[in-house]
Amino acid sequence: MPARLASSSPIPDPQMDPLTLAIAPPPDESPEQKTRREAEEQEAKRVSEAIDEALKQERLSDKKKRPVKLLLLGQSESGKSTTLRQFQRLYTPTAFRQERALWRSVIQLNLTRSVRIILDALEAQLAQNTNYYVQSHSNAYSYNQPGPSSFHESRTMNIMNDDNDNANESASFHPATIPFSDHLLLVMRRLLPLRHLEALLMAKLAPPEEDEATRLTFPPPVTHPNPHRPSSAEATLPSASTANNNNNNQKAPERDAFNSHDPTQIIHSCREDILDLWHEPAVREVLRRRKVRLEESPGFFLDDIERVTSLKYLPSEDDVLRARLKTVGVSEYRFEMELSAGKESGSEWRIYDVGGTRSQVPAWVPFFENIDAIIFLAPISAFDQTLVEDRTVNRLEDSVLMWKMICQNKMLSKVDLVLFLNKCDILGSKLSSGIRLAKYVRSYGERSNDVDTASKYFRTKFSAIQREYSPIPRRFYGYLTSVTDITTTSGILASVRDMIVREHLKQSRLI
Ligand SMILES: Nc1nc2c(ncn2[C@@H]2O[C@H](COP(=O)(O)OP(=O)(O)OP(=O)(O)O)[C@@H](O)[C@H]2O)c(=O)[nH]1
Numbered sequence: 326m327p328a329r330l331a332s333s334s335p336i337p338d339p340q341m342d343p344l345t346l347a348i349a350p351p352p353d354e355s356p357e358q359k360t361r362r363e364a365e366e367q368e369a370k371r372v373s374e375a376i377d378e379a380l381k382q383e384r385l386s387d388k389k390k391r392p393v394k395l396l397l398l399g400q401s402e403s404g405k406s407t408t409l410r411q412f413q414r415l416y417t418p419t420a421f422r423q424e425r426a427l428w429r430s431v432i433q434l435n436l437t438r439s440v441r442i443i444l445d446a447l448e449a450q451l452a453q454n455t456n457y458y459v460q461s462h463s464n465a466y467s468y469n470q471p472g473p474s475s476f477h478e479s480r481t482m483n484i485m486n487d488d489n490d491n492a493n494e495s496a497s498f499h500p501a502t503i504p505f506s507d508h509l510l511l512v513m514r515r516l517l518p519l520r521h522l523e524a525l526l527m528a529k530l531a532p533p534e535e536d537e538a539t540r541l542t543f544p545p546p547v548t549h550p551n552p553h554r555p556s557s558a559e560a561t562l563p564s565a566s567t568a569n570n571n572n573n574n575q576k577a578p579e580r581d582a583f584n585s586h587d588p589t590q591i592i593h594s595c596r597e598d599i600l601d602l603w604h605e606p607a608v609r610e611v612l613r614r615r616k617v618r619l620e621e622s623p624g625f626f627l628d629d630i631e632r633v634t635s636l637k638y639l640p641s642e643d644d645v646l647r648a649r650l651k652t653v654g655v656s657e658y659r660f661e662m663e664l665s666a667g668k669e670s671g672s673e674w675r676i677y678d679v680g681g682t683r684s685q686v687p688a689w690v691p692f693f694e695n696i697d698a699i700i701f702l703a704p705i706s707a708f709d710q711t712l713v714e715d716r717t718v719n720r721l722e723d724s725v726l727m728w729k730m731i732c733q734n735k736m737l738s739k740v741d742l743v744l745f746l747n748k749c750d751i752l753g754s755k756l757s758s759g760i761r762l763a764k765y766v767r768s769y770g771e772r773s774n775d776v777d778t779a780s781k782y783f784r785t786k787f788s789a790i791q792r793e794y795s796p797i798p799r800r801f802y803g804y805l806t807s808v809t810d811i812t813t814t815s816g817i818l819a820s821v822r823d824m825i826v827r828e829h830l831k832q833s834r835l836i
């Protein structure tokens with residue numbers, strides 16, 4: 326920008342600073358010289374003002390072009406990546422549909438893991454059966470002695486698969502045992518290869534230090550010196566961020582990965598046994614007694630065995646939303662929002678999806694800058710669960726602490742907060758199965774143990790924390806969600822999008 330010229334002064338003041346003195350008119354200036362000088366000064370002033378105006382316009386249009394930035398926060402398994410996938414499904418539907426095939430391995434791993442969890446529970450039960458059988462024979466145990474807590478709640482069952490009739494008879498009175506039919510034992514044996522398959526898929530979809538899949542596709546074949554130890558860079562999720570330009574990954578990774586150990590083949594050949602296992606009443610009883618609630622766990626596909634184990638299985642949109650793939654690091658998803666009438670800005674969006682485990686929380690901070698809105702997910706169904714990374718911490722308490730931390734963060738004081746009280750579907754099934762919320766959340770008191778009352782109670786609590794902890798008053802939007810549900814989530818995301826675009830536009834006009 327050119328320096329502005331001082332207005333004329335016929336007699337220079339000797340006290341003036343050197344710059345003013347230098348540009349002051351000469352003391353002996355003639356009337357013609359004065360006229361010319363004043364015209365030049367006018368012109369310079371006009372140019373200076375034009376430059377100022379151009380800069381202002383440029384700043385304004387930069388701001389208008391600024392992408393809308395949305396950050397997804399919340400603890401691990403709260404539903405951040407699922408929410409991101411819902412955005413993808415709604416706003417880049419073609420890419421989302423094309424990517425479905427890539428999810429097959431992850432879903433196969435999810436299913437295989439559920440089977441392994443059942444096998445583990447059955448083996449533990451078998452050991453317990455055997456234990457009581459041995460005790461009944463060593464005469465060292467009286468059935469009248471107090472036992473484990475489930476002991477008195479359980480109904481009496483027989484130990485089967487025992488060729489000693491007398492022993493079986495005496496153990497049959499023990500309530501902590503559950504009968505295993507010969508067929509069940511056979512099914513368990515025949516499903517053993519799935520343990521190996523789980524390990525094989527894990528080696529492909531997760532780095533060695535992780536115990537869950539963290540990447541969608543297999544790493545490129547053998548560019549790394551040791552193919553069994555992928556680098557940590559490879560461990561980061563290839564991510565939804567590449568929704569529009571990820572087509573290179575689409576060359577059916579399974580084809581080259583397992584020639585002789587094709588997971589699809591292996592899983593398909595186990596189909597009948599998996600079905601038998603899942604529908605066996607004794608298995609359900611073992612799971613019930615051991616409080617293994619697979620239906621409410623991430624990546625549950627046991628109600629879709631026939632479909633998921635078919636040789637031509639292609640994941641549906643719903644499957645992709647229900648699949649579990651842990652986020653490591655931060656993934657960015659960019660997309661163009663269709664322009665609608667009257668919306669001159671906010672067409673480019675960037676959504677940041679972060680990993681939610683505790684060790685990853687510090688990595689969120691750099692993404693707090695220039696954010697338009699945050700969607701914070703609190704899974705309210707987790708009131709009776711603890712964190713995977715720290716079994717001493719209750720998940721609901723952790724969500725509340727994290728919510729306080731976000732509300733009171735000064736860098737975020739002007740950011741709009743959207744709260745998704747998520748997993749309401751699981752909350753509903755837990756409460757209707759008889760689990761009492763008040764047992765875990767004392768302040769819930771005598772309120773009715775139903776999903777409507779409970780979710781509204783949580784909304785009031787989270788909203789009060791927001792009001793109390795925000796450094797300055799701000800806009801807050803709270804929703805009760807089940808983000809795996811396509812119908813309800815589409816409506817909620819459309820409202821959230823409209824709100825964010827409206828506020829983004831207002832900010833652009835404030836410059
Ligand atoms: N039933 C049900 N399942 C849900 C809901 N939201 C998410 N899930 C499932 O919960 C699992 C975890 O969800 P993610 O979206 O991976 O969780 P995240 O917050 O991204 O977790 P990290 O990546 O570890 O931080 C997935 O299998 C989802 O399908 C919900 O509202 N209801």
Ligand SMILES: [Mg+2]
Nearest residue numbers: 405406651652
């Ligand atoms: Mg995630």
